[in-house]
Amino acid sequence: MGETMDNTTDFSAPALVEGFAHVVEVEGNMAWLVPESGTSCGGCASASACGSKGIGTTASRLEARRFQLVNDAGLRVGERVVVGIQENAVLRASITAYAIPLATLLIAGTLAQWAADSNFVTMAAMLAGLVFGLWLARLRAGQLMAKGELAPRFLRRASMGEMCNS
Amino acid sequence: MKEYALLIVSAALVNNVILARFLGLCSFMGVTTRIDTAVGMGLATTFVITVSSMADWAVGAYLLEPYNLWYLRTVTFIMVIAAAVQFTELTVKKVSPPLFQMLGIYLPLITTNCAVLGVAILLVEQKMNFINATLFGFASSVGYSLVMVMFAGLRERLALADIPRLFAGPPIGFIVASLLALAFMGFSGMTS
Numbered sequence: 001m002g003e004t005m006d007n008t009t010d011f012s013a014p015a016l017v018e019g020f021a022h023v024v025e026v027e028g029n030m031a032w033l034v035p036e037s038g039t040s041c042g043g044c045a046s047a048s049a050c051g052s053k054g055i056g057t058t059a060s061r062l063e064a065r066r067f068q069l070v071n072d073a074g075l076r077v078g079e080r081v082v083v084g085i086q087e088n089a090v091l092r093a094s095i096t097a098y099a100i101p102l103a104t105l106l107i108a109g110t111l112a113q114w115a116a117d118s119n120f121v122t123m124a125a126m127l128a129g130l131v132f133g134l135w136l137a138r139l140r141a142g143q144l145m146a147k148g149e150l151a152p153r154f155l156r157r158a159s160m161g162e163m164c165n166s
Numbered sequence: 167m168k169e170y171a172l173l174i175v176s177a178a179l180v181n182n183v184i185l186a187r188f189l190g191l192c193s194f195m196g197v198t199t200r201i202d203t204a205v206g207m208g209l210a211t212t213f214v215i216t217v218s219s220m221a222d223w224a225v226g227a228y229l230l231e232p233y234n235l236w237y238l239r240t241v242t243f244i245m246v247i248a249a250a251v252q253f254t255e256l257t258v259k260k261v262s263p264p265l266f267q268m269l270g271i272y273l274p275l276i277t278t279n280c281a282v283l284g285v286a287i288l289l290v291e292q293k294m295n296f297i298n299a300t301l302f303g304f305a306s307s308v309g310y311s312l313v314m315v316m317f318a319g320l321r322e323r324l325a326l327a328d329i330p331r332l333f334a335g336p337p338i339g340f341i342v343a344s345l346l347a348l349a350f351m352g353f354s355g356m357t358s
Contacts, residue, residue: 017202067264090202097258097265098213102304105216109300119296126220126300134261141262150264 016084020158023079024066031071033083069154080158089149096140101133108132170301177302178309180356183281185313185347190281194314195339197275204318207275208311210254212304214276215285218243218250219303222286223296243286251276281310317346 025032075081108129112122144150183189190211197207222243230236255273259266276282285306289299320342329338 017200087202090206093265094206094209097262098209102213102216106300106304109297113297122296123220123224130217134257137265138261141265145262145264 016153016155017087017090018082018084018155019152021067021081021083021152023075023077023081026071026075026077029071031069031075032066033069033081034066035083036080067152069152073154073157075154082155082158083152084155085152086149092144093141093150096137096144100137100140101130104129104133104136170298173298173301174305174308175353175356177305178312179350179353182309182313182350182353183285183306184310185343185350186354187284189284190279190310193275193279193281194317194343195336198314198318198321201315201318201322204314205311208307208314210273211276211279211281212307212311214247214250214254214273215282215307215310216300216304217254218247218282219285219289220296220300221246221250223289223294223299226290227296239287239290240283243283247282247286281306313346313350317343320346 020036021033022036023031024034069075069083073081105126106129109122109126112125116122141150181187184191184194193207193211198204225242225246226239230239230242235242251273255266258273285303288306289302292302294302321339324338324342333341
């Protein structure tokens with residue numbers, strides 16, 4: 001029974017969203033990776049030939065998004081790997097980063113408009129609401145980080161010619 | 167309150183940014199292959215459109231109108247939108263670097279999203295007051311996000327469907343988009 005269970009898919013395990021990254025630096029037991037550029041057309045390694053890459057895929061922008069992994073797999077500089085994050089991590093991160101500040105901004109603005117009915121007061125209240133929301137987002141992001149829900153994990157080395165949408 | 171409700175329904179459903187005004191079509195087709203990316207893009211766009219609507223209204227009311235500079239509105243609004251995106255990017259990066267690593271890829275796409283500029287131009291041309299302009303921007307972007315997520319859900323199912331080879335990929339996507347637009351036409355006439 002136990003052997004049978006080992007050969008089946010564990011549907012209770014959280015699904016992972018896969019992405020590609022290049023190893024740019026190895027320091028002791030840690031590896032620094034840079035995600036591959038993404039474009040609105042969904043291309044990745046082929047993005048260099050894509051006219052829509054625009055300002056979103058410059059080397060400096062990608063460098064700013066570099067991240068660290070524990071190098072248990074013995075990764076070397078220049079290797080292309082597949083990393084994964086939990087499927088609902090993007091949703092949680094999006095809600096934390098955008099929905100919380102937006103909600104506080106709109107609530108503050110609505111209350112100010114109802115109380116004062118002045119454009120300047122409403123604008124000031126919205127600004128204050130935005131700052132408060134960003135502070136809440138920071139707290140929430142800290143909680144998610146502590147649970148490890150925002151951290152990508154190494155899955156495997158990418159095979160030759162493997163694409164993100166293949 | 168009724169005025170606000172009508173404004174929200176009108177901007178989100180009746181005059182939907184994507185399916186009625188045909189703005190933001192590149193992201194509509196490009197970022198809707200998965201629901202989670204559509205949600206990420208939708209929330210980021212909602213934030214940026216709302217913030218830039220407020221900023222665009224303020225610039226229009228306190229700078230362009232008093233100095234009779236309306237002919238500069240397009241280039242001014244583009245600058246305001248770029249600044250709003252940059253502000254959002256820097257803020258997310260400062261507030262939480264892990265969030266920036268995960269979500270930063272959506273922000274540059276928003277800079278070149280014509281829906282953001284379209285909403286800004288619409289709200290100043292309709293001579294709205296500040297709270298109406300903010301609600302209009304918010305509701306328009308909610309409508310944008312709603313359609314993005316619906317279409318992403320449909321495309322995820324299409325990926326598993328047995329589709330004739332000639333229609334596979336973008337062609338069936340366009341056909342589904344047209345059916346979705348027809349469905350949204352059912353809202354027309356609810357509000358002006």
